[in-house]
Amino acid sequence: MRRFRLAALLAAAVVALLPSTATAATYPDPRPVTGQQIIHDPTVIRLKSGGYVAYSTGGVIGARTSTDREHWEDAGNAFATPPSWWYEYNATGDPWAPDISYRAGRYWLYYAVSSWGTNHSAIGVATSPTGLPGTWTDQGKVFTSETTDTWNAIDPALIRADGKLWMAFGSYWSGIRMVELDPRTGKALPGTTVHHLATRPDEPYAVEGPYIVKHGRYYYLFASYDACCSGVNSTYKIRVGRSASVTGPYVDSTGTPMPAGGGDLLLAGHGRYIGTGGQSVFRDRGRDVLAYHYYDAEDEGTPKLGLNDLTWQKNGWPVVR
Template sequence: MIIIVLIISNTVMSAQELSDDIIVHDPVMIKEADTYYLFCTGWGISVYSSKDRKNWKKEKPVFAAPPAWALETVSGFKGHIWAPDISFYDGKYYLYYSISAFAKNTSAIGLVVNKTLNPASPDYQWVDQGLVVQSVPYRDFWNAIDPNLAIDETGQPWLSFGSFWGGLKMVKLSDDRKSLAQPEEWCSIAKRQRTDFLDDKDPGDAALEAPFIFKKNDYYYLFASWDYCCRGAESTYKMVVGRSQKIQGPYLDKSGKSMAEGGGTILLQGNEVYPGVGHNSAYAFDGKDYLLFHAYDMKDDGKPKLKITEMTWDEEGWPMVSTEVLSE
């Protein structure tokens, strides 16, 4: 995602302090034993833990120093890592992450793994696996950021990603989930029309990012974020959704329009208190489905706050979330 780094000196929590009002961008979550772990954009990848999904403790970041390969790959990268994605596979936690220069597609997605997420465990150690996929200016009209791992009905892993530029892409991964499958297999899963083909600082109605794929019954649901984040009261971020019976798409909205042709049904959009809401993830815990996202809180100078709300489904199988989550 495209993000403005916020330096907020009075919000740093100690390792033992709990808070139900945490500042995050691009939250993803997973549960190990009785603890939830939240990963989000930040220096070295920000990490929080919680027993109840309400009170959060800030943990040490994933990376104490920027990955060497990332410093060599992306000019200007200093260690502020964007939009991680967490999953569990073959006895390890897989954390994909993205690095980029602002408003450029000089981007790359990396992978780091750990046997446990519990910092107190003797097995706790993040081991970087390096580069997974990279976008190169003037070679690629797509942007290798905002990764999300999804698994199809055969167990095949796919990585969706993308921001602005030519839309959201998906590529098949190797069975170990650490590299692209050979021969390479790509598809476009969402796109909005644009007229500016070289500069992504002002893409107009092409503003689209942050894919997240959630399987529910017979459908794969593709969530994405439209318009602009990170602008305080001027943020226009909103979440849209489409669905497909095949992981590669096409993902259609409620009207039947393909997301690859500009379609998308609005799931949640902002209000005067939280003008921009987006970059969501979705999970099932204990028989219920949940939506996570960040929202710009005008009660607190437009800072991005964590929101978690239950997601229900209408009679036709479309996700619904209550707007009450934006009245808190």
Template sequence: MFLTLKRLVRLAAACALGALLAPAQAAPWTLSGSLGTHDPNIYKTSSTWWLFETTDNGGIGVKYSSDGHAWTQGLPIFGSGLAWWKTYLPADKTAMVWAPGCGEYNGLGYCYYAISSFGSQKSAIGLTTSAGGIAAGQWVDQGAILTSQSGDGYNAIDPSFVVAANGDTYLVFGSFWNGIHITRVSKVNLKPPTGGIVNIAKDSANGIENGFVVKKAIGSTTYYYLFASKGACCKGASSTYYIVVGRSTSITGPYVDKNGVAMLSGGGTVLASSGSRFKGPGGQSLLADGSVMAWHAYDANNNGAPVLFINNVTWGSDGWPQAVW
């Protein structure tokens, strides 16, 4: 369902965020502070909300908030870049970091992140960990844990971590080149073994990326919901991104949308698409329980600048998330 703008939400820096919404759908949260973002990865610890984000000239971008509404820009992780990143970057770039997937597992803070450039399949997913959790800030780089090159069946970007109902740990990743994939990772070091990569979504017509999986019990059945971005990002007000979802009873698929169309065949139920002012919603992430989603969209009234949106996710009686925007 395509949604239009209903009301403006106030931005810091004298900019207004908002979206026209269906009457039954709650408006996105009112946000303030540092709201410029791309590919926001939302995570909540006991007392702090965190966002980890794409940077084109720095390390892993970090924002934090005490309430999820007023956001402060923090110092990036590895802001000066790491030597090994240069292998996967154009000559004029030293610290181009995309779509981090960060959180905590068994008391360990982790951030998966991608090093790549537009149109290139020469990519790497890196991992950094922090003993004592995110707030401790004791980030130690673990190097590249998954790479791709021209001719591979996937592109090693857009990582996100998920724990299955049986406790097994997985990494979701991939974009465009055969779409989104998933692989097991070690519960000890959070790195994947060799092989074992499964393709779970692709769309040759529109492209698909930014896979993010959450598990949710609906009645007596545990479903895995695959959220993803389709279309073109990063083109300002000309961006055609939109957010879709499918689900499966197995973490490795097959995933289908609400109409039963396989996500390996281009399926995906639309949750958010462009309005008259804010274009190309995508780069989404959710809290692990599926209750809150964060994403970016491009402000056509402000030179196509990417800005942050957050909203509650409402789950219908049919077990499907409803449109967020």
């Protein structure tokens, strides 16, 4: 009997260890990068001229460049000085959460200007022939929100679908939204419907930073849940849902709608890598790469660049490698 009990206790101990082991395997560490690693809300693109550029929150849209996606150099800022209209939204002309894409022979850089805790916000856009810092021409406001609105016009992300151009956006308030853009100007179409893609069931509705990717016959909505911007106390994590239509409804793998709080957990903090979020996805040599920031618990919570391959299971759902 004692031997049986001992064996049972040992088996229970092994089982108790399994969840943490599985969790560690589920959330891989970011791939090693060197050089200038400090970044927040990264958006990355492989340039037509070769090499990579990453833009981020901080500075006048902070810039990093790389020739190999591993070693990154500080490249200054997208703009030398903030466009004057930014000061309508905060006293320092501070931009947030950029998104870079290439379309119609030029690069497009979307970004947000706002103040902490308010939805008096605006999304703007700039264009460039090369995508490099110092070459951007600001084109003004794309879409705005006011305190009377139930959404927040920050964290833009572009997606082309069915011959149309769309922009997902949103933070807290009622969650993730989407509007259609004029492909010629890159700005919201007059009278565009504001679609609702995702939210949380309880206040403060902590979901933001959308990014949408088309894979197979589905559109996949990635979003950052919970709290950012608190160093090692951040609880950011990345969740995902999918839809056959770009405007939704998006559901997770259990069928729970994202507007009802659904979303499969894709990447969460683990070990020294705290508060993984502020994500975007870019294509590199035919493969998808997830870019995000994390707070380094071994470096006083400094926000740093995370890069991982994004692969796809047979059932269509993404996995971080």
